[in-house]
Amino acid sequence: MTITMHWHDWLALLAQYLMLSMLSVSGAITTVPDMHRYLVDQHGWLTEAQFTSSVAIAQAAPGPNVLFVGLMGWNVGLNAGGGIGAGPHAWLLGLFGLAVTMVGIMVPSTTLTYFATRWGHRNRERREVRAFKQGMAPVVVGLLIATGWVLAAGNVTAGVPAWRLWLLTAVTALIVWRTRVHLLWLLGAGALLGAFGLV
Amino acid sequence: MQLLAPDAATATDRPRPRSPRDLFVSFTWLALQGFGGVLAIVQREVVEKKKWLTPEEFLEDWAVAQVLPGPNVINLSVMIGDRYFGVRGAAAALAGMLTVPLVVILALAVLYAHFAGNPQVAGALRGMGAVAAGLIAATGIKLIPALRRLPLGFGLSLAIVAVVLAAIAWLRIPLGWVLIVVGGVACGETWRRLRPVKGPAP
Numbered sequence: 027m028t029i030t031m032h033w034h035d036w037l038a039l040l041a042q043y044l045m046l047s048m049l050s051v052s053g054a055i056t057t058v059p060d061m062h063r064y065l066v067d068q069h070g071w072l073t074e075a076q077f078t079s080s081v082a083i084a085q086a087a088p089g090p091n092v093l094f095v096g097l098m099g100w101n102v103g104l105n106a107g108g109g110i111g112a113g114p115h116a117w118l119l120g121l122f123g124l125a126v127t128m129v130g131i132m133v134p135s136t137t138l139t140y141f142a143t144r145w146g147h148r149n150r151e152r153r154e155v156r157a158f159k160q161g162m163a164p165v166v167v168g169l170l171i172a173t174g175w176v177l178a179a180g181n182v183t184a185g186v187p188a189w190r191l192w193l194l195t196a197v198t199a200l201i202v203w204r205t206r207v208h209l210l211w212l213l214g215a216g217a218l219l220g221a222f223g224l225v
Numbered sequence: 226m227q228l229l230a231p232d233a234a235t236a237t238d239r240p241r242p243r244s245p246r247d248l249f250v251s252f253t254w255l256a257l258q259g260f261g262g263v264l265a266i267v268q269r270e271v272v273e274k275k276k277w278l279t280p281e282e283f284l285e286d287w288a289v290a291q292v293l294p295g296p297n298v299i300n301l302s303v304m305i306g307d308r309y310f311g312v313r314g315a316a317a318a319l320a321g322m323l324t325v326p327l328v329v330i331l332a333l334a335v336l337y338a339h340f341a342g343n344p345q346v347a348g349a350l351r352g353m354g355a356v357a358a359g360l361i362a363a364t365g366i367k368l369i370p371a372l373r374r375l376p377l378g379f380g381l382s383l384a385i386v387a388v389v390l391a392a393i394a395w396l397r398i399p400l401g402w403v404l405i406v407v408g409g410v411a412c413g414e415t416w417r418r419l420r421p422v423k424g425p426a427p
Contacts, residue, residue, distance in 0.1 A: 049400050050294045051408075055361055059393045060400035067397070075347075079337065082354040087333050089256045089326025090263050092296040096327060097334055110338045124331070128323075135295025136303055140315055142293055143304045150285065153419050159292045160375050160419075161412030164382040165404065167365045167372065168389025174362025175394040181354045191355045198359025203366050212356050220352025221345040 027073055031106040031119075036126055039071075039102065043095070043130025048138070051162055054092040054131055056169035059176040065098060066180075076101045078180045086213050092131065099127030174199065190225045240276045245310050245317035251275070252302055252321030257329070263298045263322075271305065278305070298322070376418040377411065385411050 042064055046057045058081065065072045072080075080101060084094030103123025107116025149155050178195040182188040198212055219225045242248045251270070259266040272283045290300035299322055306318030340346040372382035389407055392398045 045401065048294050049404055050296070051404070052291055053296050057400055058361075059397070063397055063399065078354040079341075079350050080334075082350050082357050083333050083337060084330060085357040085360065086353055087326070087330045088259055089330060090259070090296055090298050090322055092299060093323075093326055093330045097330060100331065100334060104338075110335070124327075128327075132295070132299070132319075132323075135293065136299065136319065139290070139293045139295055139300040139303050140307060140312070143289060143307065150289070153416060153421075155292075157412050157416035157419055159288065161377070161415035162292070162408055163368075163375055164372055164377065164385040165389055165408045165411055167368045167382075168386040168407075169393065169400075170365030170368070171362050171386070172390045172393035174358045174360075174365065175390070177358035177361065178355065179394075181351055181358065183351065186351070191351070194352065194355040195359040195362070198356045199363040199366060200359075202360055202363035209360060212360070213353050216352035216354075216356030217349035218352070220348035220350065220355075223344070223348055225348075225352050225355060 027076075027105050028108050029071055029102075029105045031071070031102070035069075035071075036122075039099075039123075040126050040130045043127050044134055047131045047134040050131070050135060052166040052169070054095055055173055056166060058094075058173045059169075061095075061098065062176055062180065065102070071102045071105060072098060074180050075183070076105075078177060081177060086217075095131045096124045096128045099123035099125070102127075186223070186225060194219065194225050242275075242277060242309050242314070245306075245313045248306050248310065248314055248317040249321040252306075252318045253325050256322050256326045259298075267298055267301060277309075376415050381414070 046054075046060060049060075050057045062077055066074060066077050077098065080097035081094045084091055084097060087093070100120045100123055103118075103120035104110050104116050106123070107119035109116060110120075174195065178192060181191045181195070194216060198216070201207055201212065202209070216225070242251065255266045255270045256263055258270075268283060271277050272280055278286065286301060286304050287297070290297045290304060293300055299319065302318040302322045303315045306314035306316070308314070310317065337346065337350065369383075369386070372386075373379045375382055377385070385407060389403060392403045392407070393400065
C-alpha cells in the first residue's frame with residue numbers, strides 16, 4: 027500500500043499519539059481501539075492487516091507490549107515511502123514513523139509519571155487519589171474487553187469463515203481466564219492453526 | 226492484621242542497583258524475557274531475585290504506576306530508576322526497557338514483511354492475532370471479580386464496564402470523550418461514596 031504523508035500529516039500523527047499517551051490509563055493497549063479508529067478508519071494510513079499484525083508481532087515478541095505502537099508508526103512510514111521494497115528511502119521513513127509514534131506515546135505519560143510519582147506515593151491515602159484509582163477501575167476493565175473485541179473484529183478477512191476466528195479468540199480468552207497456561211503456547215497454537223489455514 | 230514494617234536492620238544495607246548502567250542492563254534483560262507482557266518478569270526479577278523492592282513496596286508502586294497514564298511496566302521502571310539515581314536512573318531504566326526490544330521487534334517486522342505474501346505466514350499471524358485478542362479480553366475479564374470490592378458496588382461497576390464496551394467497540398466513540406464522561410462520572414461517584422464517616426450512622 028502507498029499513501030502520501032505531508033508534514034502536517036506527521037504532525038497530526040504526533041499530536042494524536044501525544045494525546046493518546048495522556049489517555050492511556052492502565053497501558054497503551056487500552057487505546058488500541060482509538061488508534062484503529064484514527065489510523066485505519068479515518069485516515070486510511072494503515073491496512074487492517076498491518077494494524078492487527080503490528081499488535082500480534084508485539085505480543086509474540088519479547089519486551090513491553092507498547093512496542094506495537096512503534097510498529098504502527100514504522101508501517102505508516104513504509105506506506106508513505108512506497109512499501110518495504112522501495113529501498114532505503116522507505117526504510118528511513120519507516121524509522122521516522124517509528125520515532126514519531128514512540129515519542130508521542132512515551133513522552134507525556136513518562137514525564138507525568140516522573141513528576142507525579144513522589145506526590146502520589148506520599149498522598150496515596152487522600153480521598154481524591156483513592157477516588158481516581160478506584161473509580162477508573164471499571165472503565166479500565168471495559169477498555170480491555172473492548173480492545174479484545176476490536177482486535178478480533180479486525181482479524182476477520184475474506185477467505186476464512188469469520189466464526190472460526192471469533193471462536194479462537196473466545197476459546198483463548200476462556201483458557202487464559204480459567205488456567206495458567208503460558209501465553210507462548212497459546213500464541214504458538216494460534217500460529218499453527220493459521221498456518222494450516224484452519225483459522 | 227499484621228503490619229509489615231520494613232526491617233530497620235535490612236533497610237540500610239539491602240540490595241540496590243549499583244549504577245545507572247546496572248539498571249539499564251537489568252531492565253534490558255528482564256524486558257527480553259517478557260513474552261506477552263513484562264509485569265510478571267519484573268516482579269520475579271526485581272522483588273524475588275534482586276530484592277531491590279519488598280513485595281509491599283512493589284504493590285504500592287504498582288498501584289501508582291497503574292493509576293497514571295502510560296504503559297504500567299514502563300511507568301514502574303521509571304519510578305524504580307528515579308528512586309535510586311534520579312533522572313539518570315529513570316532514563317537508564319526506560320532505555321533498558323525499550324532499546325534492545327525495539328531492535329528485536331523491528332527485525333521481526335522486517336522478516337514478517339519479507340514473507341507476508343506467503344499464505345502460511347499470513348495465516349500464522351492471523352491466528353496469533355486472534356489469540357492476542359483473546360489474551361487482552363481475558364485480562365479484562367480476570368479483573369471483574371476485583372470490582373466487587375470497589376466503593377461503586379458490583380452492579381454499578383458492571384454497568385460502567387458495559388457502557389464503555391458499547392461506546393468503544395460498537396459505537397466507536399473517541400476514547401477521550403468516553404474517559405471524560407464515563408470516567409468522570411465513575412470517579413465523582415466514588416469520591417462521593419468515599420466520604421469519611423463522622424460519628425455513628427443514624
